[in-house]
Amino acid sequence: MVDARMLGHSGIGTYLQGLLREYEKVAFFQKHSLGVALSPSLFSQINGSLKLFSFDAPIYSLKEQVMYPFQLRKGRVWHASHYNIPLLKRGVRLIVTVHDLIHWIFRKEFYSPLQSLYARFFFKKVTQLADRIIAVSHQTRDDLIQFFDADPEKIRVIYEGVAPEFFEPWSEEDKRKLIQKYRLPERFFLYVGLLKPHKNVKALAEVFLRLRSEGKIHSGLVMVGKRDKKYPLLTGDGLHYLSQVGSRKELAGFYAVARALVHPSFYEGFGLTCLEAMASGTPVIVSRVASLPEVVGEAGYYVDPYSEESLRQAILEIEENDALCRELSEKGKLRARQFNWPKAARETIEVYEELLS
Numbered sequence: 001m002v003d004a005r006m007l008g009h010s011g012i013g014t015y016l017q018g019l020l021r022e023y024e025k026v027a028f029f030q031k032h033s034l035g036v037a038l039s040p041s042l043f044s045q046i047n048g049s050l051k052l053f054s055f056d057a058p059i060y061s062l063k064e065q066v067m068y069p070f071q072l073r074k075g076r077v078w079h080a081s082h083y084n085i086p087l088l089k090r091g092v093r094l095i096v097t098v099h100d101l102i103h104w105i106f107r108k109e110f111y112s113p114l115q116s117l118y119a120r121f122f123f124k125k126v127t128q129l130a131d132r133i134i135a136v137s138h139q140t141r142d143d144l145i146q147f148f149d150a151d152p153e154k155i156r157v158i159y160e161g162v163a164p165e166f167f168e169p170w171s172e173e174d175k176r177k178l179i180q181k182y183r184l185p186e187r188f189f190l191y192v193g194l195l196k197p198h199k200n201v202k203a204l205a206e207v208f209l210r211l212r213s214e215g216k217i218h219s220g221l222v223m224v225g226k227r228d229k230k231y232p233l234l235t236g237d238g239l240h241y242l243s244q245v246g247s248r249k250e251l252a253g254f255y256a257v258a259r260a261l262v263h264p265s266f267y268e269g270f271g272l273t274c275l276e277a278m279a280s281g282t283p284v285i286v287s288r289v290a291s292l293p294e295v296v297g298e299a300g301y302y303v304d305p306y307s308e309e310s311l312r313q314a315i316l317e318i319e320e321n322d323a324l325c326r327e328l329s330e331k332g333k334l335r336a337r338q339f340n341w342p343k344a345a346r347e348t349i350e351v352y353e354e355l356l357s
Contacts, residue, residue: 100269161341185220278332
């Protein structure tokens, strides 16, 4: 049984969509039935070959703990896609995917004492109760061991993939239509992701506005992502905010049109948007921190997220240097092909087989 209640979320939702799409093709599930637990409002997002079970409880809630025992009776293995795990396993083998430890690592800077207490309690329970932990990067694996003394033998590192639509080329006509539909500037840098403090997007906006006011760049900056209401963001000439786009296909178009993706985050457990941009042939300006070098490899233009001057120089270089953009584009496309959902699904199923046997 896979807990897919976060199917509608950005990062973890993409992870679930990638795995479930591949699970429908795998012979393993002709022998072992697969149940997917999620809210009925999300049933339409799953194709008909998978068994769907209603689990209509908010994440991080007392209600989900009350309902877990009824859900666990339906299978032999429970795959939690986040660290909000059942505290009473009741004989079920438990697999937990941990994407990052942001809620713990940045507890003093960005989160409340209650959020920090919850994160500490549940991360510790994950290390104690899980039969297997799937970490989406070696960085996440190392963080679990460092901060919560996780047993390395329990942990399997399984990289996420990138969906095929991000590799598909866009015609100039389709690009023009996308620009018109969303009223985008003809030339722009792009940020994709939640607009939260640890993503460092306020510094990105400040650097961009300063460069615009100095006449150093003429490109716009488009930010796509849901905004944290507690995180004030700047407005100004050339800045464009979109809470979401219509489809993943259109998101691929944003990458294809952009001059570069800028991802100045202080920390990432994986960095999926960088991978999507690379698959689209879009140069990536990225922080040299946490898991990001692990994913991007030699295909990115690296910056120090704590240095505005570093970010400034990167934007100026990419704005002006067409040859460098072409080089990063080719490197990125090659690098992105090393990450795919069929491989992630196969490796995840191997973890299921370990516990079922």
